[in-house]
Amino acid sequence: MKVVAITGGAQGIGRGIALHFAAHGYAVSLADPAADAGEELLGILNEQRAKASFAVTNVADPAAVEAWLAQTIRDLGCPTVLVNNAGFMIRKPFLDLPLEDFDAVIATNLRGTFICSQLVAREMARREIHGAIVNVASTRAFMSEPDTEGYTASKGGIVALTHGMAMSLASQRIRVNSVSPGWIETRDWQYSARAEQPRHSKADREQHAVGRVGTPEDIAEACLYLAEAGFVTGQNLIVDGGMSVKMIYAE
Template identity: 50%
Template sequence: MFQNKVVIVTGAAQGIGKEIATQYAKSGANVVLADVNANLGENVCKDLVEQGYSAFYIPTDVGREKDVSLLMTKTIERYKKIDILVNNAGIFRPLSPYDLSLEQWDEVINTNLRSVFLCSREAAKFMRLNERGGAIVSMASTRAKMSEPHTESYAASKGGIVALTHALACSFAPDHIRVNCISPGWIETGDYNALKEIDHSQHFSGRVGRPEDIAKACFYLTDERNDFVTGIDLTVDGGMTKKMIYEE
């Protein structure tokens, strides 16, 4: 499906990003893994290459403009084009708004939200040169619409991604670049077998999500055959945000 496509995945060294990068590589894409953690990033890349897939790691702090620019130019130098960008990098700082410092606020906003603008802008400069444009997918969250205590910076960053998605979809439309985002719910990236029945049963789907569920959503949103889909926020949460909760 993605044979010879060039796909950049940020935050690709672990968790959801690692699974997304792996699935694109298995589908025949040339995958560029961008992550600030060099040890993990290099190990994931080495593992994919040893399995016979096309992968290339570029150390990147997605909140820094120079790093993002270098990410794109190195990708072009190696693969000559950029077809797909998955903005997955993100951090979470659960702190009371009374205790959250401005520096910590900025750290979350810069890593989660500013990075989406920077990466999308720089990738689009090359995507618009492609005959068929390109596709951008960003990771928002169901926390953009619902909250637990002490998640202000994260919720704000993810809500910003949802708004930025439809704005970029509008601006990039003349260049045939589709822009969408995904709002994952509970996606377990640790020990799935350690989950309890109550964890699974609170979902309409009857189970907690896995990273491959998000990779499948990325495939749908970046498939050229789905060129009518742009500007959307695709919720992938097993139905949890649609479940009414009553206290007895």
């Protein structure tokens, strides 16, 4: 059975990834700190007759990740794909940014990616599963707005960690790649108590060469490709509608 384990899987991009993989025949294991969102999505997946499980999980805590992985193996089987999507941003002025806020973002976004990858890869290797790890990075690894240093550093670290793990896990035939989303609209992909219909201006849309803002489904399609593309490893795929290569001049 194909089993995908998704961190930060209950809302936004993670929710889109879960629904997309389920539609393509995967059993889905969700890890997320939001209990209500996770239970709602679990119910939706069950209604669609997808095999699924959910655990409230802090990915920065190895014991919590171990418990989630054990539940996944018990309920669904060992993951054949891991998608490291969990992450968040704290936006504060750089000169006033508390060290504990910087550390908190790094702990979830980058440390969490390492913890989950190491624990899942050990199980894949032990069972001789030639699986795949897909890390959700960001175009902010390469370009920035002010006052996002923790998030930017974490996403840059994920890109570097991706090619490092790809080489370290090559002998186990475990492929590792990353996806770097650009502007992805997630407000209408939240759990129902938080969902809202987004509105984008013409200027918003025209920042993108494809003429629209991205959706979680766009990132889910990229993750599925990298999960199944057997001759691709160590790569970072930018999925941003051409936004980061479009030159914009002030009028």
